[in-house]
Amino acid sequence: MKNFPAVPVESGSKGKHVTGEMAARDAQLHTAALDAASEALSAAIMIYDRNDELIYVSRQMAGYVPVSPHFFSPGTRLREFLGAAYDAGMHSCTPAGGAAIGSREEWIAESIAAHWRERFDYQMRDAQRGWTKMSMRRLSSGHGLCVITDISEQKKREEQWHADLERVQLTEEILDNLPHPVFVQDRSLMIVAVNKAFCALFGARTDVMLGSSLNSLFDKALAASLGDTARHVLDTGAPSLVSVTVPQPSGPVALAVRSRRVGKPGRYFVVTSLDHPADMTLATERTAAAITLGSEQQDAGIENVADGPTRALDCAGRRVLLVTADSAFADAALETLSELRLDACSVQNAGEEEAFLDVARSAGVAIDLVVVDTNMDVRCLELAHQHGVEALPIDSFQIRNELAALAAERLSRSPSVEDDDWEITTGDAVPMSSDPLVLVAEDNAINQIVFAQILEGLGFRFTIASSGEEAVRLWQNLEPQIVLMDVTLPGISGYDACRRIRDLDRASGRTTPVIGVLAHAFERDREDCLSAGMDDILQKPLCSDAIEAIFQRFIPGYIAFSPA
Numbered sequence: 001m002k003n004f005p006a007v008p009v010e011s012g013s014k015g016k017h018v019t020g021e022m023a024a025r026d027a028q029l030h031t032a033a034l035d036a037a038s039e040a041l042s043a044a045i046m047i048y049d050r051n052d053e054l055i056y057v058s059r060q061m062a063g064y065v066p067v068s069p070h071f072f073s074p075g076t077r078l079r080e081f082l083g084a085a086y087d088a089g090m091h092s093c094t095p096a097g098g099a100a101i102g103s104r105e106e107w108i109a110e111s112i113a114a115h116w117r118e119r120f121d122y123q124m125r126d127a128q129r130g131w132t133k134m135s136m137r138r139l140s141s142g143h144g145l146c147v148i149t150d151i152s153e154q155k156k157r158e159e160q161w162h163a164d165l166e167r168v169q170l171t172e173e174i175l176d177n178l179p180h181p182v183f184v185q186d187r188s189l190m191i192v193a194v195n196k197a198f199c200a201l202f203g204a205r206t207d208v209m210l211g212s213s214l215n216s217l218f219d220k221a222l223a224a225s226l227g228d229t230a231r232h233v234l235d236t237g238a239p240s241l242v243s244v245t246v247p248q249p250s251g252p253v254a255l256a257v258r259s260r261r262v263g264k265p266g267r268y269f270v271v272t273s274l275d276h277p278a279d280m281t282l283a284t285e286r287t288a289a290a291i292t293l294g295s296e297q298q299d300a301g302i303e304n305v306a307d308g309p310t311r312a313l314d315c316a317g318r319r320v321l322l323v324t325a326d327s328a329f330a331d332a333a334l335e336t337l338s339e340l341r342l343d344a345c346s347v348q349n350a351g352e353e354e355a356f357l358d359v360a361r362s363a364g365v366a367i368d369l370v371v372v373d374t375n376m377d378v379r380c381l382e383l384a385h386q387h388g389v390e391a392l393p394i395d396s397f398q399i400r401n402e403l404a405a406l407a408a409e410r411l412s413r414s415p416s417v418e419d420d421d422w423e424i425t426t427g428d429a430v431p432m433s434s435d436p437l438v439l440v441a442e443d444n445a446i447n448q449i450v451f452a453q454i455l456e457g458l459g460f461r462f463t464i465a466s467s468g469e470e471a472v473r474l475w476q477n478l479e480p481q482i483v484l485m486d487v488t489l490p491g492i493s494g495y496d497a498c499r500r501i502r503d504l505d506r507a508s509g510r511t512t513p514v515i516g517v518l519a520h521a522f523e524r525d526r527e528d529c530l531s532a533g534m535d536d537i538l539q540k541p542l543c544s545d546a547i548e549a550i551f552q553r554f555i556p557g558y559i560a561f562s563p564a
Helices: 013-041 059-063 078-087 104-115 152-176 196-202 220-236 283-293 295-300 327-339 350-362 379-386 396-401 403-411 445-458 468-478 494-508 523-531 544-554
Strands: 043-048 054-057 119-126 130-138 144-150 182-185 191-194 240-246 253-264 267-275 319-323 343-347 369-373 390-394 437-441 461-465 482-486 514-518 536-539
Touching: 013 043, 013 054, 013 059, 043 059, 078 104, 104 119, 104 130, 130 152, 182 196, 220 240, 220 253, 220 267, 220 396, 240 403, 253 445, 319 327, 319 350, 327 343, 327 369, 327 396, 327 403, 343 350, 350 379, 369 379, 369 403, 379 390, 379 468, 390 403, 396 403, 437 445, 437 468, 445 461, 445 544, 461 468, 468 482, 468 494, 482 494, 482 544, 494 514, 494 523, 514 523, 523 536, 536 544
Parallel strands: 319 343, 319 369, 369 390, 437 461, 437 482, 482 514, 514 536
Antiparallel strands: 043 054, 043 144, 119 130, 130 144, 182 191, 182 267, 240 253, 253 267
């Protein structure tokens, strides 16, 4: 150490010897303290005296200024250090809000002037490192201090915050320009957002609506019914479509209430729209609302401006297969479906469903819809997709509230058209050409839940296989766009399952990305995954950022939101 305050010298040779030892210990202590501070702050620290000679440079400085180590030695002139930094390319870093200095001497002179200011802070961007912040202080003793910190993550969060703010503002503008009322509820079912049409419907200001509950807007029975529906949507993620009649000064108004869960696990919200049947612009919404609202609408003579009177969908002759092992569930569902004049029957398990669909196909009988009890195995949904039939998963709550509307909506769709998800982005992202299906091969129940929460939060369709054999079978039947393969599966391992998929790939002419999922990513394990035909690996514990990064690399057309 050099130029730190000296300890007073004692008289005599013995005193000088003791003083020298004390000074050495103090110097070591100062150095150790600065090293600890630099490490704790994750910052590079440089100290220089009034003659601009370096006294101390922390080892972190080499990560910011790539120069020869001897330029960090005590006694090096600040000008020499800055010259080496210029030659190493530091001059190309552009200070935020300023321009890069031209010549070498100009840059060094400007930098020394900055180091002599009493207080000077600036940020600069390096194309390779990202963002760094330089803080320089000149003390009253003449000593100078320079601290360099990496603020790339901070800048990334700021950019994300600005982008999120833009998206929120854009969302508000879209909602306020929608012709039908929309409101948003949080997990406690309090209203946290409304649009102008919703306020106009009830003749109240936005600040009055926010923070209120449905009990303040609807009568007790209707509020309780809508609350039960919203809670069901929150808990299950299943969208809802029910009909209500809202009293108004001019008379009761029939509305089709559509609710959907949005957000990520732990931060779910329910978005509900109130669609007036006379103002619906989509044919599917008009027919579904006409059925659920029934003959009361027709008697009232509600008409659509473009298409004339709203008519109930003629379901006579449409065929629906119900899959449930619960007799009470089957009785209630069949009764509801029969009221729609649907030709409906039920089976009790996946085996009966498969046999029924095979016979129907061989006989040339078209099945229009398969309604599946949510308590049944996922295989029941897969069978419907394999036979090219629309599948509607539903639970006992939805039978009495929503089955008629949901069945009518599914039956009114074109068989070749699927729902499109949409996302608001202010960046240059390109939408995916289709909704990707992710196949997860994982036998651990806890990890299955983690996968489900992450993929649901990212907005992906997915299915889960519990064994290697099941993973290969689902890959053949569902043709997913990517496979996340745990390597330790019962039956055949994830390695062997991937080898089978690769053999089948060669026969089919298509290549599916397979990502190995490992508890420990040793180099040997990575090599085993690659030799089995896997494209990359994911390491547990799982996180959404790592999975999304994999999707960006391996799913064609998938581009996550990135700030401009």
